[in-house]
Every structure is written in C-alpha cells, then in structure tokens.
Amino acid sequence: MxxxxxxxxxxxxxxxxxxxxxxxxxxxxxxxxxxxxxxxxxxxxxxxxxxxxxxxxxxxxxxxxxxxxxxxxxxxxxxxxxxxxxxxxxxxxxxxxxxxxxxxxxxxxxxxxxxxxxxVAPAMKPTFTKIRVPTRLPSVSEWALSPDGQHLAYTTSAEVWLMPVHGPAGFEIAGAAHRIARTEHRWSAVTSVHWSNDGKWITLYAWERLPEGGEDGFIYMVPSAGGELTRIPLELKNYTHTYWDQEVSLSPDGAWLAYTTWKEGEGADQRRVYLTSTKGGAPRALTLPPSREPVYSPDGKHIAYVGLRSVEGEGVPANKPQGRQLWVIPTGGGAAQLVYEMSAPGSLLNPLWSPDGTVLAFLVRRQASFNAELEATPMVFVHVTPEGRATGSPIEIELPQLMWGNLPGWGSDNRIGLVFNSARVAALYTVPASGGRAVQATASDAYLPSWARDGNRIYFGDFSFSDPVIYLASVPASGGNVTRVPVKHDRPFTINGLSVSPDGSRILFSAFYHKTGDRTSHFLTVPIGGGELTEVSTGMPWVYQPVWSPDGASIAFIGGEDVPKTNNTLWNVYTMPLKGGTPQRLTSTTDRVLDSPGLAWSPDGRSIAYYSEDHKLKLVPAAGGPSKVLVEGLKGSQEDAGLAWSPDGQELAYHSEERIFRLNLATGTSVEVATGLDGHLMQLAWSPDGRTMAFSARQGGDPELWLMDNFLPLLKAPQRK
The missing domain is CATH 1.25.40.10 (Tetratricopeptide repeat domain)
Structure with a gap:
C-alpha cells in the first residue's frame, strides 16, 4: 500500500x-x-x-x-x-x-x-483633461508649465516646487512634487512664475514682508534642477501698479529679463517693457507706454506684449487703462507690429507663444463695462509670421470655466495648461465654545459674523460669487432663513469688516464703493433694522476691520499709510471717537501689524488684540503703550483669520493653521476648539452668553490643473479654406 x-x-x-x-x-x-x-x-x-x-x-x-x-x-x-x-x-x-x-x-x-x-465631422472641439493632484495645489500661488509640458512649477510662502504633470500611476495623475529652492524671507504672494525656453531657469515675482514693516516686490531666478534663489538686481526699480504689471519673462537662455516699470518721477501711464541682464546692469526701454506683460518668443528674437488703452463709454478710469492690444516687437528694437486689437468691452492678458513660435495665444476677459461681472474668458489664437506680423483670422476657443489667474504655459507636446477653481461654498457655522460638531447656519456664502446684543441673531456679510456686491444680512442663531438688512444708498458697496454696536442698535462696517472711480475705503454705520447710511470720517484712504469699544463711544481699526516712492503700505492699529476726530495710532512699524479681520477690543476696554505679519498674536493697550506678544509661531495664513474675546474677558479665540483655538490669558495655554469641519475656517464671533462661537468656513475653491489638447485642428481649419 x-x-x-x-x-x-x-x-x-x-x-x-x-x-x-x-x-x-x-x-x-x-x-x-x-x-x-x-x-x-x-x-x-x-x-x-x-x-x-x-x-x-x-x-x-x-x-x-x-x-x-x-x-x-x-x-x-x-x-x-x-x-x-x-x-x-x-x-x-x-x-x-x-x-x-x-x-x-x-x-x-x-x-x-x-x-x-x-x-470629416463638421464640429471640432478640443479635449480638456483634469490632472488629479493627490496633495492639492497651493491656493495662493502662480503656476508655470515647463517648455516640454512635463513639469509644473509653483510656489508656497517660502519655497519653489516642481511637480511631474504625469506620474507613474497614470497620465491623469500627477507625480510627487519636490522642492527645488527655499528662502528665509516670507512671501505674502507670488504673482508671476515663468521658465526660460531651454528649461534650465525659473523666474518669479514675489512680494516679501519687510523687517521694518510693509512689503515690497522682488524678482528672483532659480535653476530648475534646484539651487539658490538669486534676486535679480534692477537699476530701475520695478514700480508696479497692478497685478498684471508684475508679469516677467526670461530669454530662452535665461540671460535677459523682460519686465514692466517706469522711471522715478514718471506716472503709471508711462509704464512700459524694459530689458535687463539677469546679472545686473542698465535696463533698456523696449516698448512705448503704456504697455506690460512681456513674453519672449521661443527663439528669443521677438517679444509679445500687451498695449493698454482707456476706452470712452466703458467707464474705464483714465488712470486704469485696460489691455486692449497685442503687439510683437524685435528684441533688438525696431517697429512693433499690432497683431490683435479688442473691439468689445473687456481686456486681454497673459500672452503665450506656441512651441514653434508661429502662434500667439491669450485670454480675453469679457465684461459689459469696467468693474462689471466677468462674463467669459475665452482663449484667442493669432497666427504670426517669422517677422512678427499677424496672418489669417483670429481663432477663438471657449473654455469650460472662467479663468481667474494666469495660463500656466504651452508645452512642446502641444498641450496648454489651465488652472480652474473647484466649486466653492463659504457658509456661516456655529459650534459650542468648548468644541463639538459645527452646525451650518446659512446656505449662502457668508462672512464676517457679529452677534446681536440679545444673542438671538447673527449679522454677517452676504456674498454671492456671481455678484460682486456684498450685502448686510442676518440669520437666526440656530440657523434658518437669511434676512437682508435694507440699506438706503445710491452706490453699491463691497464690505470688508463688520461689527454690531454694544447696545445692539447699529452696525458698523468698512466698504468700497462699487463701480465708481473712488478706490478708497470708508467706514459706514446703519441702524440694525436698516435705513440711511452714516459715514464715519477718518481722513485716511485705507481703513479696514472696524470694531466698537465696549462703551460704544469709540472705534478701533486697521489703517494703512502708503510709503512714498515704494510699493509699501504700512499698517497700524488706530482708535478714534465715533463722532469723529484725529485717529490715534497705537502701534509702530516694528509691531508689523497684519491687515486681517483679526482685531478685537477687550470687554474691559483696556486692550486691543491683533495679528502681526511675523505670525504672532499681540495685545496693545487701548490707551497707548508697547505691544505684548500672546502667542508665537502661528501656522498658516492669518489674512482671513478672526479674533474674539470671551464675554468675561478671560479667554481669546484665534486662528492657527485654519483651526480655532482658545487662549487662557491667565495661564497662557491654548486648546483647540473642535468643529469636525474639513475646510478653511475664517473669522470669529463669541456669543454674548459665552456658550457659542460663530465663524465662517470655506470649502472647495481649490485650484485644479487641466490640460487642453487636440486644439491644433481648430487652428489649422480656417487656413485650409
């Protein structure tokens, strides 16, 4: 067996x-x-x-x-x-x-x-592919696609990163980003990122917080392979005027920089494109004013740029001309060629060259009039000859969404990078002051909460992203129907600060008048039930975030003063009587006050809390004196952060890393207020009975990378007729 x-x-x-x-x-x-x-x-x-x-x-x-x-x-x-x-x-x-x-x-x-x-089908359409970025793109950045279309450069508050557009997991999934440079300075914003056409260099325009207070703009370049950030020396300072004046471009070999500026003593109407060596030296004016947004052609022989014009009948202020023309000029100088001019209201911006230098693409912002709602942002393509002259008819491609920022680039794989924002909702929430699960109080977009004296309602700024006007409104503390405060006015306004008076009778807010040539900010009050506006005069052009004193006789606010011959605005905390008078400055430039919704007057009237640019929470005596640091090393951005005192004045609620914390003033210890929300938490208000906090939270609105492909047949179709 x-x-x-x-x-x-x-x-x-x-x-x-x-x-x-x-x-x-x-x-x-x-x-x-x-x-x-x-x-x-x-x-x-x-x-x-x-x-x-x-x-x-x-x-x-x-x-x-x-x-x-x-x-x-x-x-x-x-x-x-x-x-x-x-x-x-x-x-x-x-x-x-x-x-x-x-x-x-x-x-x-x-x-x-x-x-x-x-x-042979009559309709041809480009394809739009979303690239999934597992770690998300930073919300405050600009982006630039490498010349070969394979990497995306972007920035954080102090770093430059490169991300493979296509990762090992698939074409539609980005690879792991890696940091190529870091600076000791803190960038409040980066408004321009560009590559040299040889792919070896990246340049960027960054706004930095200055040690003495305020901020200034600087242009840097860094090897794409990684290395030190080098500040490009500019003999002629880059006096920027608007966001689009800050566009820069490198020559194909990274040896030359094209940027926009004007000479000291000149006005912004004289801004034009200058060329300078990236090693330093005397700049050379290339274009006639007013012009901006230069971009080198792939072979470096030409520069495309935007010409600015004010158009009668569209409400464009003479000192704020819009981009209406696209020009091409030899880099060595000579006659510029007009290749495109807008006839409809709006502006053109952000030109790009095709990899072979035969086509220029740019965005068009369509608006019925200056400051009107943005209607569409199509991309327009213009064929150009080797001499820089336009040929054929312009071709327009509609984009699936509005483009609010720059075009990242046009890669040699003939895909154009686009950055769209995901759907965004910003609502009002309440949560127990001890922490818990937040309850959504409004369905609409809501900001800047402030409690009614009896604690039964919460007042706020009601903002719809399809409407540039922010309205005053209120909602029951338990949530429910939103009621707008009826305000009698002849000029629409945009709110950026809101506070209910201690006796509950009036609302104080700061605002910009909408669709006017007046670009300064104003303090206004209105009865809690609505009615006529009353202006509170400060005599200052830049005033934000007003709050009442506990006795209702005075207000505190953040005010800004422009520094002559610089891009700087110095922010400080001020107080003044509600009835008017000369504002009293409480802080100095060394306090580095941050212009944010975070300003709160203590219940005993003795102190005012604020945020500083160096990520600190500070306290200044309302009667004047040196500031005291309460919390250091705050994380994230405090530019949307709020502050709120407990009714007994024993605690102070603040934001760090987009979360809410409670600081015990006696012990100096902080504890987090749990909300259960995954989003960007902003602004704060503590209920009069001390039991509840109201805050705003934004979810969505994140930048998303897309690629536009298969559009070349559309560009060639008209040429085959």
Whole structure:
C-alpha cells in the first residue's frame, strides 16, 4: 500500500510539473516588435515627444508590415493619431492607409474607420483633461508649465516646487512634487512664475514682508534642477501698479529679463517693457507706454506684449487703462507690429507663444463695462509670421470655466495648461465654545459674523460669487432663513469688516464703493433694522476691520499709510471717537501689524488684540503703550483669520493653521476648539452668553490643473479654406 501511495504522489507531482511547463510555454514574453511599439507609445504619451514618436511609428509600421502585421497595424494607427494631434492633413491619409493595407486587422481597421469619420465631422472641439493632484495645489500661488509640458512649477510662502504633470500611476495623475529652492524671507504672494525656453531657469515675482514693516516686490531666478534663489538686481526699480504689471519673462537662455516699470518721477501711464541682464546692469526701454506683460518668443528674437488703452463709454478710469492690444516687437528694437486689437468691452492678458513660435495665444476677459461681472474668458489664437506680423483670422476657443489667474504655459507636446477653481461654498457655522460638531447656519456664502446684543441673531456679510456686491444680512442663531438688512444708498458697496454696536442698535462696517472711480475705503454705520447710511470720517484712504469699544463711544481699526516712492503700505492699529476726530495710532512699524479681520477690543476696554505679519498674536493697550506678544509661531495664513474675546474677558479665540483655538490669558495655554469641519475656517464671533462661537468656513475653491489638447485642428481649419 505504501508503494501505491508513493506512485500516486509521483504521478501528481509529474502532472503538476507538466502543467507548469504548459503554462510557461503559453505565456510568451513580448517579442521585439511589441517592445518597440510599447516604448514608442511611452515616448508619445508620457514624454510628449510627438516628433520622435512619429519617426519610430513609421519605422515599426514598415519593418513589421509582413512579419508582425498586428503590431504594424497598431503602429500605423498610432501614427495617424499623432498627425491628428498636430492638426495635419496626413492624419486622414494615414487612417486611409490602415483601412487599405491592414483590412485583415479588423479591430484596428474599425478604430481607423471611426477616427476617419470624426475627422470629416463638421464640429471640432478640443479635449480638456483634469490632472488629479493627490496633495492639492497651493491656493495662493502662480503656476508655470515647463517648455516640454512635463513639469509644473509653483510656489508656497517660502519655497519653489516642481511637480511631474504625469506620474507613474497614470497620465491623469500627477507625480510627487519636490522642492527645488527655499528662502528665509516670507512671501505674502507670488504673482508671476515663468521658465526660460531651454528649461534650465525659473523666474518669479514675489512680494516679501519687510523687517521694518510693509512689503515690497522682488524678482528672483532659480535653476530648475534646484539651487539658490538669486534676486535679480534692477537699476530701475520695478514700480508696479497692478497685478498684471508684475508679469516677467526670461530669454530662452535665461540671460535677459523682460519686465514692466517706469522711471522715478514718471506716472503709471508711462509704464512700459524694459530689458535687463539677469546679472545686473542698465535696463533698456523696449516698448512705448503704456504697455506690460512681456513674453519672449521661443527663439528669443521677438517679444509679445500687451498695449493698454482707456476706452470712452466703458467707464474705464483714465488712470486704469485696460489691455486692449497685442503687439510683437524685435528684441533688438525696431517697429512693433499690432497683431490683435479688442473691439468689445473687456481686456486681454497673459500672452503665450506656441512651441514653434508661429502662434500667439491669450485670454480675453469679457465684461459689459469696467468693474462689471466677468462674463467669459475665452482663449484667442493669432497666427504670426517669422517677422512678427499677424496672418489669417483670429481663432477663438471657449473654455469650460472662467479663468481667474494666469495660463500656466504651452508645452512642446502641444498641450496648454489651465488652472480652474473647484466649486466653492463659504457658509456661516456655529459650534459650542468648548468644541463639538459645527452646525451650518446659512446656505449662502457668508462672512464676517457679529452677534446681536440679545444673542438671538447673527449679522454677517452676504456674498454671492456671481455678484460682486456684498450685502448686510442676518440669520437666526440656530440657523434658518437669511434676512437682508435694507440699506438706503445710491452706490453699491463691497464690505470688508463688520461689527454690531454694544447696545445692539447699529452696525458698523468698512466698504468700497462699487463701480465708481473712488478706490478708497470708508467706514459706514446703519441702524440694525436698516435705513440711511452714516459715514464715519477718518481722513485716511485705507481703513479696514472696524470694531466698537465696549462703551460704544469709540472705534478701533486697521489703517494703512502708503510709503512714498515704494510699493509699501504700512499698517497700524488706530482708535478714534465715533463722532469723529484725529485717529490715534497705537502701534509702530516694528509691531508689523497684519491687515486681517483679526482685531478685537477687550470687554474691559483696556486692550486691543491683533495679528502681526511675523505670525504672532499681540495685545496693545487701548490707551497707548508697547505691544505684548500672546502667542508665537502661528501656522498658516492669518489674512482671513478672526479674533474674539470671551464675554468675561478671560479667554481669546484665534486662528492657527485654519483651526480655532482658545487662549487662557491667565495661564497662557491654548486648546483647540473642535468643529469636525474639513475646510478653511475664517473669522470669529463669541456669543454674548459665552456658550457659542460663530465663524465662517470655506470649502472647495481649490485650484485644479487641466490640460487642453487636440486644439491644433481648430487652428489649422480656417487656413485650409
């Protein structure tokens, strides 16, 4: 019997071995033709090298036309797809070759037949692909696509990062970002990021907090491979005027910088494009004023730039001309060529060159009039000759969403980067002061909460993202229907600070008048039930975040003073009687006051709390005197942060890393107020009975990277007529 069991076991092992051999012989390793095709597909889709892929697909289709027809047919199909991306007529003829030469490869032939039918369809549309970024893109940054379209450069408050657009997990999933540079300075904003066309350098325009207070703009460059940030020395200071004046561009080799400025003593109407060596030296004026937004052509021989104009009948102030023209000028100087001019209201901005330098693309912001609601942001394409002259008719492509920022770039893979914002909601919430689960009080967008004296209602700024006007409104403390405060006025206004009086009879707020030439801010009061506005005069142009004193006789606020011949505004805490008078400054430049909603007068009237630019929570005596630091090392941005005293004055609620904390003034310890919310928590108000906190929270609104592809046939179609 034992002998029989051994024979059976041997038979089973033999059978398994035979089966294993059979499996091994059935699973064949990819042959040479298949490996060549896979490598070429990776070159096309991952590396974005269409030209290189075209040559290799041709070779594969020819080499294996007889020995491996399946691979040859697929290679010819991929070749036709490359031609289609480039917008060439060869796509049609190549698909026809697949049908005539490889009819026996039925699946491939059917795909070719479908694509050929789509080519002759009358409607052609680009494709838009969202690139998923697992770690999210920073909300306060600009972005720049590398010349080959494979990396995205962006910034944080003190760092420069590079992120592979296509990661190992797939074409639509970005790779892991890595930091290439870091600075000891803190950037409050970066408004421009650009690559040199050789891909070796990145330049950026950054706003820095200055040690003496205020901020200033500087231009840096850094190797894309990583290294030190170098500040570009400018003999002619970059006196910026608006966001779009801060666009910079590097020559293809990174040796020259194009930027916008004007000479000391000149007005902003004289701003124009200058060229300067990135090593330093005397700048050279290149364009006539007013002009801005320069961008080097890929070969460095030309610069495209935006010409500014004020147009009668559109309500554009003479001192705020809009981008209405696109020009091209040789970098060595000479006659500029007008390649595009807007006829409808709005402005054009952010020009880009195609990788081969034959097309200029730019965004158009369509508005019915100056300061009106933004209606659309289509992209316009203009063909240009080697001499920089326009040829053919402009071609317009509608984008699926509004573009609020810059175009990241146009890569050599002929994909254009776009950054859209995800859907955004900012609502009002309440939470127990001891922490818990937050309850949403409003369905609409709500900011700047302030409690009614009896604690039954919460007043706030009601803001709809489709409407540039912010209204006064209130909601029951338990949540429910929103009621707008009826305000009698002849000029719409935008609110940026709100406070209910201690006796509950009036609302104090700061505002900009909308659709007027008046760009200064104002303090206004209105009865709690609505009515006529009363202005509180301060005699200062920049005043924000007003709060009442506990006795209702005075107000505290953050005021700004422009520093002559610089870009700086110095912010300080002020107080003044409600009835008017000269504001009393409580802080100094060394306090580095941050202009944020975080300003709170203590219940005993003795102190005022505020945030500083160096991430500290401070306290200043209301009667005057040196400031005291309460909390150091606050994380995240405090520019939307709030402050609120407990009714007994024993605690102070504040924001750090977009979360809420309670500071015990006696012990100096802080504890987090749990809310259960995943979002950006902003502004604060503590209920009169001390049991509840109201706050705003924003969810969504995050920047998202998209790629626009397959648009070249649209650019070539008009030229075939």
């Amino acid at each position: 034992r002998h029989v069991r051994i024979l059976i076991a041997a038979a089973i092992v033999g059978a398994l071995a035979t089966s294993s051999v059979g499996v091994r012989t059935q699973v064949k390793a990819p042959d040479k033709a298949e490996l060549a095709l896979r490598a070429t597909m990776e070159k096309e889709t991952v590396a974005g090298d269409l030209k290189g892929a075209i040559e290799e697909y041709r070779t594969i289709a020819t080499t294996y036309a007889k020995s491996n027809r399946a691979v040859a047919a697929r290679a010819l199909l991929r070749l036709a797809g490359c031609y289609e991306k480039l917008g060439g007529e060869q796509a049609r003829t190549t698909y026809q070759r697949v049908l005539s030469e490889f009819a026996d490869q039925t699946q491939v032939a059917e795909q070719a037949r479908t694509r050929l039918a789509a080519l």
